[in-house]
Amino acid sequence: MKKLLVTGIAIMITACSSNKEDKKLAAEILSDKNFKEVTEKALEVVKTGFNAGDGYGEVWIRDYNTFIELSAEVFDHNTLKENLLVFFRLQGNDGNIIDGFIPKEKAVATEGGYQYIYSDLEPDYCGHKNTVETDHESSLVQAVYRYVKKTGDADFLNVKVGDATVAERIENSMTFLMNERWSAKYGLIYGATTADWGDVQHSHPWGVYITEDTHYCVDIYDNAMMLIALDNMMELIPVTKVKWGPIRNEIAKNTMQVLWDDEHQKFIPHVYLDGSPYPDDFNENEIYYHGGTAVAIEAGLLNKEQIKSALGKMIANVKASGAGSIGLTMYPPYPDWAFENKGMYPYGYQNGGDWTWFGARMIQQLIRYGFVKEAYEQMQPMTDRVVKNNGFFEWYTVDNKPEGSGTFRGSAGVLYKAIQQFYDWAAEVEK
Incomplete structure (x- = not known):
């Protein structure tokens, strides 16, 4: 009885200490x-x-x-709709x-450039598709989900586009992946x-279209998306x-069976359908994919212990490379x-x-899974450089210099969302 009482006191002290630390972090x-x-x-x-x-004319779904x-x-x-x-x-x-x-009127056809797509249903715009990537369908479904959840406009699913509703077209997009991109x-x-979540393939000077030299593979990013x-x-x-639940579960199981390297606690970059394009003496599995891992966590594929390990590897990689953030x-x-x-030179x-x-998507998942202190620490370099450089730059060099568009709205969006998650967590602690 005495031992149980002592244990109970220890638990109470630990809980009080943890609560105190949470309140301090919330205030920060x-x-x-x-x-x-x-x-x-x-x-703004x-x-x-x-x-x-500002470097792009298109609206991209990803x-x-x-x-x-x-x-x-x-x-x-x-x-938005x-x-x-x-x-x-x-x-x-x-x-x-x-x-x-x-x-x-802004679509300029050039030799070797985008192959524009037109439809009688759309009078004002034309489109294009980087066929080397397999995330466009998934990105649109996610965007619709976020729109409906944010606005409450569930009626959007019933809007007719041509002969099909938005809901039917959503399911058709998933069917496309099963029919045309299924191994x-x-x-x-x-x-x-491609490189992790990227949309530039290895075997072409531009690299956005499938060619006869394309090497097909399965990877973590596309399947997690x-x-x-x-x-x-x-x-x-x-x-x-009824139809898609079993398919979803099968993909989740196969993703971990095929792409997860349990020994090294990481995802294998690519598993090829018909052989690797790289020499036998190149060990591609030495490469750790940060982006695909973050999206895999969002998809619920890793447990808390694996997430903690993933963060440790990312931090170690940042230190080894000299980069600015995870x-x-x-x-x-x-x-x-x-x-x-x-443009695909090292780093x-x-x-x-x-x-x-x-x-910042990794930050969002760290908060979601309770690693708020770690998330806050890893968030600092990202917000620091937005303020320092007065902009949401597309990407940064290994020595933390800004590159690409200075108004990259994707970066603004994921940072904004992460900050709101921090605020929501802090508000709960402060209650």
Whole structure:
């Protein structure tokens, strides 16, 4: 009895100590000046439009998906809905979703450039599709989910686009992935060989279209994105659960069986459908994918112990590379010969560039799973550089210098959302 009493006192002391630490952290969060400034800057930058940033003319679905909730703070809901409808109007007959759209008068056809997609359903815009990537369909489903949850506009699912409702078109987009991007061998969806979540394949000077030199593979990012989309679809449209619930569970099981390296506690970068494009003496599995891992956590594939281990590896990679934040795409990067696109040099662009766009998604998941202290520590470099550089830059070099668009709305969106999560947590602690 005495032993039990002592144990109970120890538990009480630990709980009091933990509560005290939480209150201290909550106070820090609520008084964080950078959080306030980044929030204000995010709201200002998203007011200026829907294209990915000042370096882009298009509205891209993989970007819009990550700032549609932020856009809802400053735009009328009908404007957000109209953007989503453009993607559905330009949807292919097989269910595929375009990558981005642009006003017809701004679409300039060039030799070797984008192959524009038109539809009688859409009078004002045309689209294009980076066919090497397999996240457009999943991104649109997620964007619709975020729109409905943010606005409460569930009637959007019943809007007719041509002969089909939005709800039917959502399911058609998932069917496209099963029909046209499905590997029966692995029970997973596939795409071209890209760097983590990137949309530039290894075997072409530009690299955005499938070619005869494309090497197909399954990877964690595409499959995790589909899992999130299926969960979203089944919540929005409950009647889809009967068909898609078992498919979702099978993909989740196969993802861990095929892509998870249990010995090294990491995801294998690529499992190839017909052999690797790289030399036998190149060990691709030495590369750790930060972005795909963050999305896998969002998809519910890793437990708390695995998440803690993943964060430790990311922090170690940042230290080893000298990068500014856990937004580091991967470590180590691919060698300079691995991609024909000259922008994909080691630590360049998607090959080891530091992207807040994905780093802040990891922050969101750390908060979600209770690692708030760790999340706050890893958030600091990301908000610091927004304030220091006065902008939401697309990516940062390994020595933390800004590159690309300075108004990258995807970065603004994921940072804004993470900050709101911090505020929500702190408000609960303060009660």
